[in-house]
Amino acid sequence: MDIPYTVEERPDTGLFNAKLGVWLFLASEVMLFGGLFSAYVFLRYGAPVGAFHEWGQELNIPLATLNTLILISSSVTMVMSWASLKLNDFKKYKLYMGLTLLCALGFLIIKYIEYTAKFDHHIYPSTNTFYAIYFTLTGLHGLHIIGGMIVLYYFWIPGSKMWESKPEQFTNRIEIAGLYWHFVDLVWIFLFPVLYLL
Amino acid sequence: MGAPTHHEVSFYRKYIWSTDHKIIGLQYGITALIFLLVGFLLMMIMRWQLAYPESAVPLVGSIFGEDGMLLPEIYNSLGAMHGTIMIFLGIVPLAVGAFGNYIVPLQIGAPDMAFPKINAASYWCYFVGGVVMMSSFFTAEGAARSGWTSYPPLADFEVGQTMWLIGMIFLITSSLLGSINFITTIIQLRAPGLTWMRLPFFVWAQFVTSFLLVLAFPPLEAAAVLQLMDRVAGTSFFLPSGLVVSGEVLGVSGGGSPLLWQHLFWFLAHPEVYVLILPAMGIIAEVIANNTRKPLWGYNSLVFAVVFLGFMSFIVWAHHMFITGMGTTMSAFFQTTTMIISIPSIIILSAFFISLWGASIRFNTPMLFALAFLPMFGIGGLTGLPLGFAAADIYLHDTYYVIGHFHYVVAPGTIFGLFAGIYYWYPKITGRKMSELLGKLHFWPSLIFMNGVFMPMFIQGLAGVSRRLWDGGLEYAHASGVLHWNEFMSISAWLLGLAQLPFIFNIFYSLKRGEKVDKNPWGATTLEWTAPSPPLPHVNFEKIPEVHRVAYEYSVPGRKRDFTPQTEPKKG
Amino acid sequence: MSSGHHTADIQSHIKVYMTVFAALAALTIITVAASYMDLSTGEAIFLALTIASVKGSLVASYFMHLISERALITWILMLTAGFFFVLMFIPMASFIDQAQVG
Numbered sequence A: 001m002d003i004p005y006t007v008e009e010r011p012d013t014g015l016f017n018a019k020l021g022v023w024l025f026l027a028s029e030v031m032l033f034g035g036l037f038s039a040y041v042f043l044r045y046g047a048p049v050g051a052f053h054e055w056g057q058e059l060n061i062p063l064a065t066l067n068t069l070i071l072i073s074s075s076v077t078m079v080m081s082w083a084s085l086k087l088n089d090f091k092k093y094k095l096y097m098g099l100t101l102l103c104a105l106g107f108l109i110i111k112y113i114e115y116t117a118k119f120d121h122h123i124y125p126s127t128n129t130f131y132a133i134y135f136t137l138t139g140l141h142g143l144h145i146i147g148g149m150i151v152l153y154y155f156w157i158p159g160s161k162m163w164e165s166k167p168e169q170f171t172n173r174i175e176i177a178g179l180y181w182h183f184v185d186l187v188w189i190f191l192f193p194v195l196y197l198l
Numbered sequence B: 001m002g003a004p005t006h007h008e009v010s011f012y013r014k015y016i017w018s019t020d021h022k023i024i025g026l027q028y029g030i031t032a033l034i035f036l037l038v039g040f041l042l043m044m045i046m047r048w049q050l051a052y053p054e055s056a057v058p059l060v061g062s063i064f065g066e067d068g069m070l071l072p073e074i075y076n077s078l079g080a081m082h083g084t085i086m087i088f089l090g091i092v093p094l095a096v097g098a099f100g101n102y103i104v105p106l107q108i109g110a111p112d113m114a115f116p117k118i119n120a121a122s123y124w125c126y127f128v129g130g131v132v133m134m135s136s137f138f139t140a141e142g143a144a145r146s147g148w149t150s151y152p153p154l155a156d157f158e159v160g161q162t163m164w165l166i167g168m169i170f171l172i173t174s175s176l177l178g179s180i181n182f183i184t185t186i187i188q189l190r191a192p193g194l195t196w197m198r199l200p201f202f203v204w205a206q207f208v209t210s211f212l213l214v215l216a217f218p219p220l221e222a223a224a225v226l227q228l229m230d231r232v233a234g235t236s237f238f239l240p241s242g243l244v245v246s247g248e249v250l251g252v253s254g255g256g257s258p259l260l261w262q263h264l265f266w267f268l269a270h271p272e273v274y275v276l277i278l279p280a281m282g283i284i285a286e287v288i289a290n291n292t293r294k295p296l297w298g299y300n301s302l303v304f305a306v307v308f309l310g311f312m313s314f315i316v317w318a319h320h321m322f323i324t325g326m327g328t329t330m331s332a333f334f335q336t337t338t339m340i341i342s343i344p345s346i347i348i349l350s351a352f353f354i355s356l357w358g359a360s361i362r363f364n365t366p367m368l369f370a371l372a373f374l375p376m377f378g379i380g381g382l383t384g385l386p387l388g389f390a391a392a393d394i395y396l397h398d399t400y401y402v403i404g405h406f407h408y409v410v411a412p413g414t415i416f417g418l419f420a421g422i423y424y425w426y427p428k429i430t431g432r433k434m435s436e437l438l439g440k441l442h443f444w445p446s447l448i449f450m451n452g453v454f455m456p457m458f459i460q461g462l463a464g465v466s467r468r469l470w471d472g473g474l475e476y477a478h479a480s481g482v483l484h485w486n487e488f489m490s491i492s493a494w495l496l497g498l499a500q501l502p503f504i505f506n507i508f509y510s511l512k513r514g515e516k517v518d519k520n521p522w523g524a525t526t527l528e529w530t531a532p533s534p535p536l537p538h539v540n541f542e543k544i545p546e547v548h549r550v551a552y553e554y555s556v557p558g559r560k561r562d563f564t565p566q567t568e569p570k571k572g
Numbered sequence C: 001m002s003s004g005h006h007t008a009d010i011q012s013h014i015k016v017y018m019t020v021f022a023a024l025a026a027l028t029i030i031t032v033a034a035s036y037m038d039l040s041t042g043e044a045i046f047l048a049l050t051i052a053s054v055k056g057s058l059v060a061s062y063f064m065h066l067i068s069e070r071a072l073i074t075w076i077l078m079l080t081a082g083f084f085f086v087l088m089f090i091p092m093a094s095f096i097d098q099a100q101v102g
Helices: A017-046 A051-058 A061-086 A090-120 A129-156 A158-165 A167-197 B011-016 B021-051 B072-107 B116-138 B161-188 B201-232 B258-292 B299-315 B328-355 B365-388 B390-396 B400-430 B436-462 B485-499 B501-513 C007-034 C041-063 C071-101
Strands: none
Touching (some): A017 A129, A017 C071, A090 A129, A090 A158, A158 A167, B072 B116, B072 B161, B201 C071, B485 B501
């Protein structure tokens, strides 16, 4: 027999399994980034007064602002790709998912530019504790973007065949992937001001 | 839903990459038991050194150098890996991965876990993590040697630590995948009629345990990444400025803090100790209810206590850090929360004790281990109280007293609970009972020698003998009066090892020669005993059970049998 | 199948998504502009985190549908948030408390 509530919702909780699963995963991710944010707080307290602010002046605010807007856009295109499926518009889904991936790629390219600029100026994780936590936080976030891109690519091309045989389950999967993607955006919404503006 | 489909499955899909929770549970169980044995062997070697500090280790001594003597570095490696293997490769995979995986879906009347493929992935992630950890012994540098607690600055430089960190990342990932699966399964896949307050206590225990894992492990994963960065990227997350190593000032940026590691580490490691004990408490509950032929006393209190315990476990961690120069406000805070957290533990233990009152006790092997658990865990828990008081802890921290405390809780505590579970559920898993005679031959010496190993540790600790000393304290005058206990403890440890042989033999022997049983050999009430022994591949039950009753309807007056399964409909 | 998502519902959701997008973009500009203001460190931190929290809430409530999500999910997140704040504040608090001793 099949596992119940894979697609249909369980009456008393109102959830299908994967939705609960992904939120639990996101809860664990909150604690993961939480550990790193906690490190930021601790290290900032331990540094000389004003040191973190001063060291952060080297960062490129305009580029990061652009990146923030790009990532927010990717969140919109992501939710639109899910909405398109709910409206039975597979073509629109492909368009929006493609745009999401494009935005993600743009984000990574800008990050690459930022990182190489730092390295050119001999600024590395080993330079001081601010850059240590900066590279680690943005690096881990970047890895999450890459991981997300792999999953989204799968749903964009190879896995999109599922729409033909099991459209409801496929739509659910896109919703789940979207939740992950929005979370990655959410982390950046906090990362950006903390690292670049404070 | 109808008859399960029969299709030819390759050996690979049936036994290696299986998505059946029962196979995965067995994979976890077998792997974990092997690791427990390995961890135990490491300790037996260490205990030779402690008993006979300047003599060559027999049998395996040739591995450690020409004269077979245990070098301090090797001793430290064995110590660090003993702790790591026992906790992360042994106990948790056995308690949660094996018992949880096998039993929880059955006890809630589900055909499998909510995410069977993720379940398989979590096992193989654990396996890879285990391989990484064990292979560290065979690298040129050797295995980690900075304690299972891996404190910087030492762990930032010491050999073997990089592999440890990589291994931990795999193990933590495995744990996260597993705990997400458990929580979703318990919430979503309970059979019709199985409301929350009808759940067996074992399921509640696993539920709370999974919450601890999902929320507490990630900060350690973050810390592991930071320590890896310190080791390979030259960062100074945990390295203060001006640190001198081997007579030279370290050429790093500095500005970091070893305390940051301690906070992130213990944020996980304290809830981790409850991960170690809760599944065992769950097993004890099942075994006691079944073998007293009475409902558990105080079911509602037990549920409240275990949930409260889980919540509190997140805010006591710095009682492991009382000697870091903490201010009075913070130590008062953590001392208070630590005292409060002892209350639910006491409620749980008391409920178990009271459950024995007026009972018709069956003294089979699972029950013997369950009964022994009670005073043993009692000693473990009570000896934790002085450690929870900041003032007393200043003296006792990092002494053998701590080692005695936590081993009492985990060894004759959790491990006895796990033994009880193995003897209790073996018939469900294999269709045969384990030998009672061999079970008793396992139990009695184990109980005696557990106490032989760990009781003297309190004496040594109170005398001020520090832990992690490769020569057992030989060089310290204040230890001289209590060092004679070392030989006694070591001999107890080796005899404890021998006492496990009947158990190991029993497992294999009973597969072929054990008394054959049907669905419910113990006359139990919970859902797993309505499935065949072993349960059907992939679907478990012939049809999904419907639950009508609470978990422990034993000896209800006026009924013919002294137990009523949860599936039995109510009349009228 | 997610509950009650009919075509008309989805269309109105799309309007909301676009509104939220505009709000997020605006708040991004605002937070950058605010960083050039002459504020004390404490004020700057408070302002930046407040704006970020508003942005985050918008993403969570509307893109992630939390606003209409089941109570169970919200409870799990509140529990997580609680422990997140413990992890943020307690180590910092013990750092401060310690500094006062010596």
